[in-house]
Amino acid sequence: MNAWLLVAPLGVLAFAGLGIMLIDAFSPGRAELAGVTTTALLMAGLISVVALLSGVDPGELPRSLRAFIAVDHAGLYFDVVICAGAALSALLAGGYLKEHHLERGEYYVLLIFSALGAMILARAVDLITLFIGLETMSLGVYCMIAYRRTSIRATEGALKYFLLGSFAAAILLFGTALIYGATGHTDLAGIGNVLAAGGADARLVLLALALIVVGLAFKVSAVPFHMWTPDAYEGAPTPTTTFMAVAVKTAGFAIMLRMLITAFGDPLSASPETGWPPLIAGIAILSMIYGNVAGLAQTSVKRMLAYSSIAHAGYILVAVAVSYAAREQAIASVLYYLLAYTVSNVLAFGSLILLGSRGKEAVTYEDLAGAGRRHPLAALPLVIGVLSLMGFPPTAGFFAKYYVLTTALSIGGGMVWVAIILVLSSALGAYYYLKVIVFLFMKEPQAGAPKAVPMRSGYVAFALVLAGYFVIKMGVTPEPYLRMAVDAAQSFIS
Amino acid sequence: MFWEYLPVFVMLLVAVLVAVGLFVLTSSVGPKKMTPEKAIPYEGGSETTGAEGLRLSVKFFLTAILFVVFDIEAVFLYPWAGLFSRLGWIGLVEMLVFLSVLGVTLAYAWKKGAFEWEK
Amino acid sequence: MSTANTVLLVVSALLALGGAVGTIAAARPLRAALALLVNIVALAGVFLSLHAQFLAMVQLIVYAGAVVVLFVFVIMMVGATGKVPRSPRGLATKTVSLVVMSVVSLVLVFGVAYVSMPAAHLPHGYGTVEGLGAVLFTQAAVPFELVSITLLVAVVGALAVARGRTPKEAAEARARRAAEGLEADARLAEERRISAEVSAHGGH
Numbered sequence: 069m070n071a072w073l074l075v076a077p078l079g080v081l082a083f084a085g086l087g088i089m090l091i092d093a094f095s096p097g098r099a100e101l102a103g104v105t106t107t108a109l110l111m112a113g114l115i116s117v118v119a120l121l122s123g124v125d126p127g128e129l130p131r132s133l134r135a136f137i138a139v140d141h142a143g144l145y146f147d148v149v150i151c152a153g154a155a156l157s158a159l160l161a162g163g164y165l166k167e168h169h170l171e172r173g174e175y176y177v178l179l180i181f182s183a184l185g186a187m188i189l190a191r192a193v194d195l196i197t198l199f200i201g202l203e204t205m206s207l208g209v210y211c212m213i214a215y216r217r218t219s220i221r222a223t224e225g226a227l228k229y230f231l232l233g234s235f236a237a238a239i240l241l242f243g244t245a246l247i248y249g250a251t252g253h254t255d256l257a258g259i260g261n262v263l264a265a266g267g268a269d270a271r272l273v274l275l276a277l278a279l280i281v282v283g284l285a286f287k288v289s290a291v292p293f294h295m296w297t298p299d300a301y302e303g304a305p306t307p308t309t310t311f312m313a314v315a316v317k318t319a320g321f322a323i324m325l326r327m328l329i330t331a332f333g334d335p336l337s338a339s340p341e342t343g344w345p346p347l348i349a350g351i352a353i354l355s356m357i358y359g360n361v362a363g364l365a366q367t368s369v370k371r372m373l374a375y376s377s378i379a380h381a382g383y384i385l386v387a388v389a390v391s392y393a394a395r396e397q398a399i400a401s402v403l404y405y406l407l408a409y410t411v412s413n414v415l416a417f418g419s420l421i422l423l424g425s426r427g428k429e430a431v432t433y434e435d436l437a438g439a440g441r442r443h444p445l446a447a448l449p450l451v452i453g454v455l456s457l458m459g460f461p462p463t464a465g466f467f468a469k470y471y472v473l474t475t476a477l478s479i480g481g482g483m484v485w486v487a488i489i490l491v492l493s494s495a496l497g498a499y500y501y502l503k504v505i506v507f508l509f510m511k512e513p514q515a516g517a518p519k520a521v522p523m524r525s526g527y528v529a530f531a532l533v534l535a536g537y538f539v540i541k542m543g544v545t546p547e548p549y550l551r552m553a554v555d556a557a558q559s560f561i562s
Numbered sequence: 563m564f565w566e567y568l569p570v571f572v573m574l575l576v577a578v579l580v581a582v583g584l585f586v587l588t589s590s591v592g593p594k595k596m597t598p599e600k601a602i603p604y605e606g607g608s609e610t611t612g613a614e615g616l617r618l619s620v621k622f623f624l625t626a627i628l629f630v631v632f633d634i635e636a637v638f639l640y641p642w643a644g645l646f647s648r649l650g651w652i653g654l655v656e657m658l659v660f661l662s663v664l665g666v667t668l669a670y671a672w673k674k675g676a677f678e679w680e681k
Numbered sequence: 682m683s684t685a686n687t688v689l690l691v692v693s694a695l696l697a698l699g700g701a702v703g704t705i706a707a708a709r710p711l712r713a714a715l716a717l718l719v720n721i722v723a724l725a726g727v728f729l730s731l732h733a734q735f736l737a738m739v740q741l742i743v744y745a746g747a748v749v750v751l752f753v754f755v756i757m758m759v760g761a762t763g764k765v766p767r768s769p770r771g772l773a774t775k776t777v778s779l780v781v782m783s784v785v786s787l788v789l790v791f792g793v794a795y796v797s798m799p800a801a802h803l804p805h806g807y808g809t810v811e812g813l814g815a816v817l818f819t820q821a822a823v824p825f826e827l828v829s830i831t832l833l834v835a836v837v838g839a840l841a842v843a844r845g846r847t848p849k850e851a852a853e854a855r856a857r858r859a860a861e862g863l864e865a866d867a868r869l870a871e872e873r874r875i876s877a878e879v880s881a882h883g884g885h
Contacts, residue, residue, distance in 0.1 A: 211838030641814025
């Protein structure tokens with residue numbers, strides 16, 4: 069089997085993106101861009117699955133490529149998650165943009181190249197590709213948030229995210245510059261080797277580590293670097309919000325794992341007393357508590373989902389924090405969580421899109437009042453979605469949380485307390501997820517209040533069926549997905 | 563390093579001296595007869611239209627950002643051109659791939675009307 | 682490092698610092714942009730004293746030549762007359778943030794200044810145009826190609842948020858508005874008809 073299969077997903081997206089640009093420029097309206105984009109993303113995802121199963125030897129690829137782009141199973145796994153998230157977001161966009169008269173070709177170009185940037189970021193094994201991937205992904209996302217130009221909230225959210233994101237990128241860049249100064253390497257493996265040999269000044273390394281963690285924590289919207297999240301999530305067109313919640317977060321965690329395990333995996337940096345594990349665990353605790361407490365007070369479902377995204381970042385960070393000890397298990401639970409979170413989120417955001425139409429959008433809890441009884445079929449995916457985000461069996465979200473929890477408990481010591489916080493804070497979060505269901509089925513809209521009217525879209529319906537299938541499938545038979553995650557995690561460590 | 567660039571610094575110094583010198587000379591040596599006409603800010607000879615209240619169209623921004631992007635492209639061309647003979651075919655192919663991606667970008671921007679001023 | 686080189690470094694660094702302070706302290710946006718220009722040109726001097734010729738050139742061509750122009754355009758776009766409003770925050774907030782920022786800066790400065798930083802083994806002439814090009818086009822060809830994607834996203838993103846409508850899109854929007862207008866007209870006519878019927882019945 070040809071080794072180029074391992075990087076084919078990136079190539080497919082690049083060519084498809086350029087193709088979409090040419091179609092949009094020279095024969096606009098000729099092709100359904102949403103369909104083309106989804107097909108390209110699904111194809112890239114399928115190629116990744118094939119490459120995962122085929123067991124190709126990456127040794128045949130030129131060194132100059134392997135020095136910058138990871139060709140391991142973890143990279144392919146992240147490709148699958150990012151492509152799935154982006155393809156489902158493209159489907160949602162196909163319905164949403166038409167309904168809201170925002171259909172312009174730029175959106176799909178940005179979406180596909182942001183996904184490519186996210187994949188490059190998730191596969192970065194060098195500080196240079198890390199930054200290029202990060203910027204490609206982020207630039208696209210900033211513009212996808214500001215896409216609805218007449219909306220002040222969209223502009224506000226985009227501007228906040230852009231300014232804070234630029235600061236975070238600068239902090240990250242400073243950290244990478246320091247680690248280059250300390251070790252003389254830009255490749256993560258080289259940095260790891262120098263650090264493991266004790267060939268760098270410990271103070272400088274810890275300073276660089278702190279700066280890099282700050283930069284990456286921003287991208288996954290962990291507390292206290294979350295300030296932009298609610299405004300950006302709420303102001304953005306909902307397909308963009310979906311993309312941010314799934315693809316951007318996945319890429320952020322992917323590069324965080326690569327950084328912490330490959331580059332900062334030495335005994336000093338990964339020490340449970342002075343290194344990154346307590347730092348990450350602290351961020352995780354803050355994110356879980358803040359995300360769930362602040363989520364309680366929200367009146368907008370979209371904003372609630374933003375706080376839920378902060379809380380979920382906290383849960384995933386718990387697994388990241390213990391990856392210094394229970395390596396394979398911890399990494400596998402992060403990977404499984406990311407896939408489960410992707411499909412659950414698409415379900416939640418997708419049905420919010422489906423439940424509203426132009427001028428009659430479903431954004432707040434009030435908008436949803438009684439919608440479940442009026443339109444049970446459109447509300448069903450939202451119910452499954454929030455149950456999965458809550459961690460209710462038998463959904464994907466249940467096993468995701470379960471694996472993180474058992475991993476944290478297997479370490480023992482202080483991590484038991486972190487696990488207890490995880491359980492308590494998710495119990496708190498259950499309140500605002502269940503509130504959605506209560507409003508859907510047990511409330512009636514107030515007299516004279518605008519009612520949300522569902523839209524009709526084959527694209528959105530298709531996305532919901534796909535995501536719903538996987539949420540249930542991963543909840544009933546999680547083993548094959550977990551095996552895939554464990555296999556990817558093994559390639560990470562070796 | 564510094565001495566290699568001495569001519570550049572000398573040129574900078576001369577430029578600053580000429581600029582400052584001309585200002586000092588004209589204001590100290592030349593005769594001063596102030597008339598109301600002369601007190602008006604100089605705007606290329608045309609009537610002033612209120613200097614600061616002017617607001618540019620967003621199209622300037624689009625033009626400026628395109629300029630920045632293609633300026634960066636030119637920066638990459640610099641070292642490539644210097645090494646062209648050493649890099650050989652591989653260098654040519656690398657640059658052609660780079661340029662064709664930006665070529666598609668340019669065509670896209672063009673077709674989307676980024677360079678049109680009439681509306 | 683030769684004395685002349687040190688002089689260049691110190692003078693440029695001081696100028697850069699002055700420019701940076703000017704950028705954040707200036708009350709008028711245009712002055713801030715010009716202070717930024719001073720900062721950028723001075724940084725080019727810093728790079729030059731560190732033997733990074735290519736970087737110094739890029740600093741002048743891209744930052745001084747293009748980015749500052751972009752800033753000035755954006756300032757003119759939002760109106761250059763406005764002054765930066767005085768911060769509404771109280772003295773306590775300002776003091777706290779000043780202290781925090783000073784501590785962070787000091788940690789960074791001393792973190793960088795008083796630790797051993799082994800110089801990477803760079804070949805002779807690394808910072809020159811040829812030296813950098815040799816690395817860029819042989820070892821780092823993959824990131825070089827990826828940069829073209831980043832630039833592409835920047836252009837498409839700018840188009841997405843700032844371009845006008847193409848003639849086709851404008852026509853579609855007009856047609857849609859007209860259709861919606863017709864719909865509204867039809868609804869209005871229907872309402873009138875019903876109210877007329879009601880009043881007619883009421884008359885019986």
